Amino acid sequence: MSEIFLKSSNLSLGxxxxxxxxxxxxxxxxxxxxxxxxxNGAGKTTLMNFIALNFDGSYFESKVNRSQISINQxxxxxxxxxxxxxxxxxxxxxxxxxxxxxxKLNIVFKYLPEDYLNEKIKSFSSGMLRRxxxxxxxxxxxxxFCIDEPLNFLDxxxxxxxxxxxxxxxxxxxxxxxxxxxxxxxxxxxFEVINLNEY
Amino acid sequence: MNINxxxxxxxxLVELKNSSSLFLITPxxxxxxxxxxxxxxxxxxxxEDLFIISHLLFLIIFSTLFxxxxxxxxxxxxxELNFGNYKKIEFFNSKSLAEFLIFLPQxxxxxxxxxxxxxxxxxxxxxxxxxxxxxxxxxxxxINIIFQIFTSFNNRFVQFILIVPMYxxxxxxxxxxxxxxxxxxxxxxxxxYLGITIVIFATTNYYIExxxxx
Numbered sequence: 001m002s003e004i005f006l007k008s009s010n011l012s013l014g015x016x017x018x019x020x021x022x023x024x025x026x027x028x029x030x031x032x033x034x035x036x037x038x039x040n041g042a043g044k045t046t047l048m049n050f051i052a053l054n055f056d057g058s059y060f061e062s063k064v065n066r067s068q069i070s071i072n073q074x075x076x077x078x079x080x081x082x083x084x085x086x087x088x089x090x091x092x093x094x095x096x097x098x099x100x101x102x103x104k105l106n107i108v109f110k111y112l113p114e115d116y117l118n119e120k121i122k123s124f125s126s127g128m129l130r131r132x133x134x135x136x137x138x139x140x141x142x143x144x145f146c147i148d149e150p151l152n153f154l155d156x157x158x159x160x161x162x163x164x165x166x167x168x169x170x171x172x173x174x175x176x177x178x179x180x181x182x183x184x185x186x187x188x189x190x191f192e193v194i195n196l197n198e199y
Numbered sequence: 200m201n202i203n204x205x206x207x208x209x210x211x212l213v214e215l216k217n218s219s220s221l222f223l224i225t226p227x228x229x230x231x232x233x234x235x236x237x238x239x240x241x242x243x244x245x246x247e248d249l250f251i252i253s254h255l256l257f258l259i260i261f262s263t264l265f266x267x268x269x270x271x272x273x274x275x276x277x278x279e280l281n282f283g284n285y286k287k288i289e290f291f292n293s294k295s296l297a298e299f300l301i302f303l304p305q306x307x308x309x310x311x312x313x314x315x316x317x318x319x320x321x322x323x324x325x326x327x328x329x330x331x332x333x334x335x336x337x338x339x340x341x342i343n344i345i346f347q348i349f350t351s352f353n354n355r356f357v358q359f360i361l362i363v364p365m366y367x368x369x370x371x372x373x374x375x376x377x378x379x380x381x382x383x384x385x386x387x388x389x390x391x392y393l394g395i396t397i398v399i400f401a402t403t404n405y406y407i408e409x410x411x412x413x
Binding site for chain 1: 205209216278281284
């Protein structure tokens, strides 16, 4: 399998009459980690959504070569089902993984206290939601992991957990794509920068 | 058939926890109890057919309320399916089945209550009555989901305006059946209903698969 999982030239993306990204050449590989940086409105989230197949805009123009691989995204709003408990959400989102229930729970308890397991997601704080989503990413271990504004909602312990997750994934040759306004420095990790301020 | 048991389980769990459809049947039946005695008191004679027409009307009202109780927000759905690595076709089939399983007992209850409160009955055998209700429920659930995943509206009013004519069309097949048809004509009506169900299911599956391949 080729290391390149997404290649697109002269990419333009937008919403109705507003073009957010214009003429971007992009080539993403499994073995690298990326950071998309740019000021407000530069199109970080739009590009991230496009990479993670969640783009919901109305303007798109480019030739895209994309491999059929597992890509999971954590965006600024939670994807978890609000009416269900954490345990039910984990069952729903991680059903395809080969890990046993106990192994899954061990991973979850690294991120959240045990009391949260049977709590409904709608009672979670933003930070706990982020942690819950990070635990699901660790269980699923997708080939590509995209996270929008990675430091948002996380306390120092949460940031450390995120850094460890990214490091472990990087060692396992799995791609991490982060998007934020400024470069986020994770000690010991190298990122290729996609600077949207230049477009 | 591309039915995913996790999606099915999730949809039923969410419904059980929300109990949103319970909040629908109560006001519908309350209206029935309040309105019908008033209507009947002001008439010297009430034609039996009037009850059957009202029966259909209540079925359409209830189905519409059921359809708009929780709109699907398309971009959230896409994110959810991608996060769980589920296919859209699995979602459509599983959600349709889940909605059918939730909806069917409720419209049976609605029909029983209607007959009890109005002391009226339909002019068709119980078997044909049940088959017509099952067909109506399957099609109503599928059409609702098709509308929501192929159009990006998430406004309840627009959804209401679009879905009512569709449900009216579905009830046109039930109307003559309930009013009393001969055995052969009734069989033809049910076969037409079966044909429509297959066409809707097959066309939707084709378009979703095509969209996924592209």
